[in-house]
Amino acid sequence: MCAGWGFRPGRQAALVEAQPLIDRWPEAPAIARGAGRAYGDAALSDTLLSTRQLDALIAFDSKAGTLVCEAGLSLAELLEVTLPRGWILPVIPGTRFVSVGGAIAADIHGKNHHHQGAFSSAVVWLDLLLPGQGIVRVEPGEPLFLATCGGMGLTGLVVRVALQLLPAASAEVDWQRLPCSDLEQLRALSDKHASDTYSVAWLDLSGKQAMRGGSLGVGELADDGNTQVKWQSSLPLPPLADWFVSDTTMRLANDFLRWREMRHSRGRVSLEAFFFPLDRINRWNRLYRRGLLQYQFVVPENSSSVAIGELLDRLARSSARPYLSVWKRMGAANDNWLSFPMAGETLAMDFPRRPDVLKLFNDFDSIVAEHGGRVYLAKDARLSVDMFRAMYPNWTSLAELRESMGLAGTVVSDLSTRLQL
Amino acid sequence: MKVLILGATSPIAVATARALTAEGASAFVLAGRSPDKLKRVADDLAARFDVEVDTSHYDAVDWQNHASWVADLPWVPDAVVVATGLLGEQDQAQTDAEHAQAILTCNFNGVVTTLEPLAQAMQARGSGVIGVMGSVAGLRGRQSNYVYGSAKAGLHAYLSGLRNRLFADGVHVTTALIGWVRTPMTAEFDLPAALVSEPAKVGQGLAKAMVRGNSVVYLPGYWRLIMWVIRSIPETLFKRLKL
Ligand SMILES: Cc1cc2nc3c(=O)[nH]c(=O)nc-3n(C[C@H](O)[C@H](O)[C@H](O)COP(=O)(O)OP(=O)(O)OC[C@H]3O[C@@H](n4cnc5c(N)ncnc54)[C@H](O)[C@@H]3O)c2cc1C
Ligand SMILES: NC(=O)c1ccc[n+]([C@@H]2O[C@H](COP(=O)([O-])OP(=O)(O)OC[C@H]3O[C@@H](n4cnc5c(N)ncnc54)[C@H](OP(=O)(O)O)[C@@H]3O)[C@@H](O)[C@H]2O)c1
Numbered sequence: 001m002c003a004g005w006g007f008r009p010g011r012q013a014a015l016v017e018a019q020p021l022i023d024r025w026p027e028a029p030a031i032a033r034g035a036g037r038a039y040g041d042a043a044l045s046d047t048l049l050s051t052r053q054l055d056a057l058i059a060f061d062s063k064a065g066t067l068v069c070e071a072g073l074s075l076a077e078l079l080e081v082t083l084p085r086g087w088i089l090p091v092i093p094g095t096r097f098v099s100v101g102g103a104i105a106a107d108i109h110g111k112n113h114h115h116q117g118a119f120s121s122a123v124v125w126l127d128l129l130l131p132g133q134g135i136v137r138v139e140p141g142e143p144l145f146l147a148t149c150g151g152m153g154l155t156g157l158v159v160r161v162a163l164q165l166l167p168a169a170s171a172e173v174d175w176q177r178l179p180c181s182d183l184e185q186l187r188a189l190s191d192k193h194a195s196d197t198y199s200v201a202w203l204d205l206s207g208k209q210a211m212r213g214g215s216l217g218v219g220e221l222a223d224d225g226n227t228q229v230k231w232q233s234s235l236p237l238p239p240l241a242d243w244f245v246s247d248t249t250m251r252l253a254n255d256f257l258r259w260r261e262m263r264h265s266r267g268r269v270s271l272e273a274f275f276f277p278l279d280r281i282n283r284w285n286r287l288y289r290r291g292l293l294q295y296q297f298v299v300p301e302n303s304s305s306v307a308i309g310e311l312l313d314r315l316a317r318s319s320a321r322p323y324l325s326v327w328k329r330m331g332a333a334n335d336n337w338l339s340f341p342m343a344g345e346t347l348a349m350d351f352p353r354r355p356d357v358l359k360l361f362n363d364f365d366s367i368v369a370e371h372g373g374r375v376y377l378a379k380d381a382r383l384s385v386d387m388f389r390a391m392y393p394n395w396t397s398l399a400e401l402r403e404s405m406g407l408a409g410t411v412v413s414d415l416s417t418r419l420q421l
Numbered sequence: 422m423k424v425l426i427l428g429a430t431s432p433i434a435v436a437t438a439r440a441l442t443a444e445g446a447s448a449f450v451l452a453g454r455s456p457d458k459l460k461r462v463a464d465d466l467a468a469r470f471d472v473e474v475d476t477s478h479y480d481a482v483d484w485q486n487h488a489s490w491v492a493d494l495p496w497v498p499d500a501v502v503v504a505t506g507l508l509g510e511q512d513q514a515q516t517d518a519e520h521a522q523a524i525l526t527c528n529f530n531g532v533v534t535t536l537e538p539l540a541q542a543m544q545a546r547g548s549g550v551i552g553v554m555g556s557v558a559g560l561r562g563r564q565s566n567y568v569y570g571s572a573k574a575g576l577h578a579y580l581s582g583l584r585n586r587l588f589a590d591g592v593h594v595t596t597a598l599i600g601w602v603r604t605p606m607t608a609e610f611d612l613p614a615a616l617v618s619e620p621a622k623v624g625q626g627l628a629k630a631m632v633r634g635n636s637v638v639y640l641p642g643y644w645r646l647i648m649w650v651i652r653s654i655p656e657t658l659f660k661r662l663k664l
Contacts, residue, residue, distance in 0.1 A: 017608055020461055053432065056461055057468035067468075081469050 002048065006039040006381060008291035008353055009414065014047045018054055018072070018157065025049075025131035025156065031413035032153040034099030035074060038106065039294050040381025041414035042152045049157055051101050057081060058160065065165040066124065071101030071158040076231065079171075079271070083229045088168035088221065090122040094326075096231070096276050101158045106378035107150035107339040109346075111198035111219070111275070114331040118341050120149035121334070124162035128155060131410040135159060147401050150339035152377055154402060154416050170222035171229050173198070173274040176266040178216045183308065189216045190329050196220065198274070201327040202261055205349065206247075206254040210312040214327070215261040219274055231272055234282040242289040245352070250323040291353030293381065295322075295361055298330055298346040299373035307371035308345060311364055320357045322349035337394035340376045348379065358382060377415065388419045395421065422446045425498040427479060427535060428505035430458040432604045433554060435465070436624020437502050442470040444632045450494060452479035481505045481531030482523070491538040497546055500631060501539055503532055503553040507569070508606050514568040521568050528572035533579055540583060543592045550593040552631040553580055557600050557639070560648050563664040584636060593634045597627045600644040616647075 003010035015033075016026055030047035051072030058068040062085040069078065075089060076096035082088065091103070091110040098108065104126065107118045125139045128148060138144045148155045178193070180186040186201055193199055196218040203214040278284055285292050299307040315321075326348045333342040351357045365387045368375060374391035375383050389395055399421055402408045408421075415421075422445045426434050429451035438449060449466060451474065453459050459476040467474045479490060507527035514521040536551065543549035558566055559573025577596055584594035601607060601617045618641050626640040639645040654662075 017605075019605070021457055056465035058461075058464050060468040 002044060004036060004038050004040050004043060004381065005285050006292040006294065006353070007285065007288065009041055009044070009381060011044055011414070013045060016047055016049050018049050018051050018159075020053060020056065020070070022054075022129065022157070022159065023134055025129060025410060029410055029412040031411060031416075032101060032105070032157045034072060034102035034105070035097050037095060037098050037102060038152075039292065039379045040377075041418065042105075042378060042380075043102075044414040045412055051099060051157070054101075054159065060085075062086065065167060066162060067165060068160065068162045069100060070160055071099060071104070071126075073100050074098065075100065075103065080229050082165055083168060083171045083227045083271075086167055086169065086227060087165035089163075090116050090166050091119045092275050094276065095279055096272070097279065100161050100163075104149055104158055104161065105151060105153045106376075107334075107336055107341075108378070109330065109341045111200045111328070113341055114194065114199070114329055115197060117331060117334055118150075118336075118339055120145075120336055120339070122163045122165070123149065124164055126158050126162070127160040129157040129159050130405065130407070131156065132406060143397075143401060146336050147338075147398050149334075150336040151398060152338065152415060153413060154398065154411055154421060155405075155407060156411055168221055168227065170224050171227050171271045172222040172224060172268050173219040173271060174222050174266075175217065175219040175269050175274055177261065177264060178218070179262040179264060180214050180216060182211055183305070186214055186216060186327065187305070187329075193218045194329075199328070202257070203325040203327050203347075204254045204258050204261075205312070205315065205325045206251045206321045206323065208316070210316050212254070213258045213262050217274075222268055224268075229271065232280060234280055236282050237284060237286055242287050245287050245289075245323075247321055251321070253323070288350075288352050293351045293353045293357055293361070294348055294379040295351065295364055296346060296348035296376040296379045297364065297368045297373050298340065298342055298344050298376070299368060299371050300342055300344040303371040304345040307367060307373060308347060310367050311347075314363050314367065315360070318356060318360045320351055320354065320360055322351055324350040337397045338377065338392055340374065340378070342374070344373065346376075348376075380415075383419070385418070385420050395419075422499045423448045423450075423496050424500045424502065425450045425452065425494065425539070426502045426504065427452050427481075427532075428503065429453050429462050429476075430455060431504040431506075431554075431606075432620035433599070433602055433623050433627070434502055434504035435462055436621045437504070437552070437627045438462075438466055438624075439469065439621075440625045440628035441500065441502075441631075442466070442472055444628060446472065446500070448473040448475075448496075450475050450477050450498070452477045454478070454480055479535075481527045481535070484526075484531060484534040487531070487534045488538045491535065491542070497542045497549075498539070499549050501536070501543075501549070501551045502627070502631075503536070503551070505531065506554060506556075506573075506606070508566065509569060511564075511566050511568060524568050525572045528569060529575045529579070532576060536583065540587060540592065544587055544590045548591045550595065550631045550634065551583070551587075552595040552597065552627050554627070555580070555596050555598050557598050557644050557648050560598065561652055561659075565664060593631070593636075595627070595631045595635055596637045597623075597630065598637065598639045598644065598648070599623060600639070600641060600647070 002013040028047045031045040033043040033048040054070035054072035065087040198219040204212040369390045463474040509524040556573040558570040630638040
């Protein structure tokens with residue numbers, strides 16, 4: 001049984017290991033699979049072309065900060081090599097287990113999106129394996145680049161990548177937590193700290209009212225020269241932990257978090273504590289044994305407060321509550337056809353999979369689309385074709401490219417089937 | 422520490438090499454048949470760590486040249502890792518003598534003719550460690566892979582003798598009895614996922630065992646228990662089983 005990070009949908013699939021010197025697409029329709037951290041059906045298909053053996057570094061120039069690697073390398077291993085020599089990934093997501101290929105395919109964003117943009121901004125070139133055509137080198141600006149970054153694997157297999165890293169004088173972060181009681185306050189705080197490099201907010205939406213509180217976390221890379229990377233070993237989930245997960249216990253968990261998060265605090269913390277707090281627990285997603293649904297959307301700046309207000313009103317009228325909610329102000333969009341970020345506000349909410357939640361998400365879709373926003377495909381498992389087309393008007397470019405290059409019948413995922421790409 | 426790796430394109434060998442850098446390895450010679458695959462592994466090691474890496478063409482079958490090949494190495498290694506191995510097709514080996522020969526040579530004969538000149542040089546210097554990838558398949562022959570298994574069994578006996586001989590001269594020999602690992606060798610099989618290990622874990626285990634000077638290790642350790650059970654089945658019963 002194969003599934004994304006959210007467990008459902010799951011399905012039988014043939015797993016084919018992409019061999020290190022791979023130069024041919026498999027016979028059957030297939031999709032690339034990296035570390036399996038996308039939540040929904042993006043990396044599901046009859047045949048999965050796994051990149052876990054494609055984990056070699058090819059070259060690292062520690063003077064210029066350029067790195068060439070295979071696409072199955074995890075961001076964790078990458079940082080282990082580059083940080084001690086003074087270089088950091090420009091874009092770091094919420095888990096270190098993501099593969100470089102997956103980071104490109106979802107054109108991921110980090111806590112510094114408002115300054116740095118998405119992952120593709122660090123890509124110097126990439127080698128793409130196309131069915132029937134072998135490997136082609138793709139550079140920024142080319143149509144295949146615009147299609148591949150954010151394209152959820154639908155242009156073929158990214159085999160090798162060259163990245164430009166940023167200088168870093170430490171593997172630690174000077175961090176500050178600023179409590180807030182509502183979105184108004186949060187936005188004001190966020191404006192005040194707009195120049196801080198990293199910033200992201202935790203919200204408590206687990207109560208009856210729309211928002212019970214929250215906090216903005218901001219950080220700067222330290223400059224103490226301590227560049228050694230050490231990951232704490234991750235703790236296993238206690239057996240049967242999932243039995244204790246319910247709306248009530250998760251509200252209590254949020255109460256606890258609020259008690260902690262609502263106090264101003266600052267300090268110097270490890271890279272892991274700042275960027276990857278969830279990685280401390282091994283496969284925490286198993287808490288959601290019946291499935292985990294995340295709703296992450298972004299809405300444009302000019303209508304963000306209205307849109308999020310409407311969405312939270314709709315949430316308040318529902319019986320479902322998110323167990324974990326994360327907010328961030330995003331920087332400008334890029335030109336990639338299916339890239340998620342746009343200048344505005346993004347909110348990600350984790351829910352247990354239930355029928356009422358699925359209904360709620362459909363209503364969310366209407367609000368988000370109406371305000372010109374979109375849902376993040378890396379987290380999605382259920383968006384409808386119509387909504388997708390409304391949210392990603394450039395879908396036509398990708399569909400045309402796939403048609404003209406003969407990819408529509410060979411590079412296929414459950415996501416591409418669902419969204420008719 | 423200067424390290425020679427035979428069969429360096431094996432993912433377990435790659436993991437062992439990475440783990441040995443943490444134990445002080447500073448120079449590698451990666452030996453194997455495919456220049457492209459070797460270059461990939463060499464580039465990776467050189468990019469990850471501050472180490473010197475060379476590659477060298479080596480074929481386990483080429484026994485006439487093993488002694489001169491060893492003599493041509495840039496140095497006498499402090500550590501040797503042997504990862505060469507060929508599982509082959511049991512069915513084919515039963516009818517195709519050339520294939521049976523290839524399995525025996527790659528897993529056993531070729532290791533003997535390469536390790537002998539290496540052992541001599543290390544013995545003369547009076548230090549070093551040799552880590553060899555054996556297999557739990559060599560602990561009891563089964564119909565599904567006994568040509569491979571018997572070659573590994575021969576290898577285990579050979580290593581035990583070699584360890585005995587070199588002990589007095591300060592050269593260690595580590596035999597790794599390896600269980601199922603997710604590598605190209607096992608890619609075709611539908612193995613019970615819970616019993617298949619990651620190459621990284623096995624490589625780290627081998628590197629540690631070599632540095633500690635362990636003689637025989639099971640990797641991962643739980644295979645000791647599994648093989649104890651399998652070995653204690655009486656032959657009269659065992660011969661009736663479909664294994
Ligand atoms: C705890 C957690 C926190 C997260 N935090 C963030 C975050 O902060 N920001 C953010 O943007 N995302 C975040 N994500 C989402 C994650 O970064 C993306 O889903 C990413 O795509 C996962 O990469 P992967 O290697 O696991 O790919 P998979 O999940 O295996 O695949 C995801 C997609 O990438 C494609 N793909 C994978 N490898 C290749 C390749 N070599 N060539 C072509 N296509 C490929 C697949 O076909 C699929 O469409 C988070 C996920 C989790 C579980
Ligand atoms: N995977 C398992 O489950 C498992 C279990 C127990 C023991 N082992 C043992 O672990 C070792 C490593 O195996 P692996 O699983 O990593 O498989 P692998 O990737 O197939 O590695 C085998 C290595 O041997 C090399 N080789 C094969 N024939 C050769 C020859 N004639 N001359 C020189 N080199 C030759 C291969 O080189 P090429 O790249 O040129 O083919 C490759 O580097 C083997 O000894 C194997 O028997 C593996």
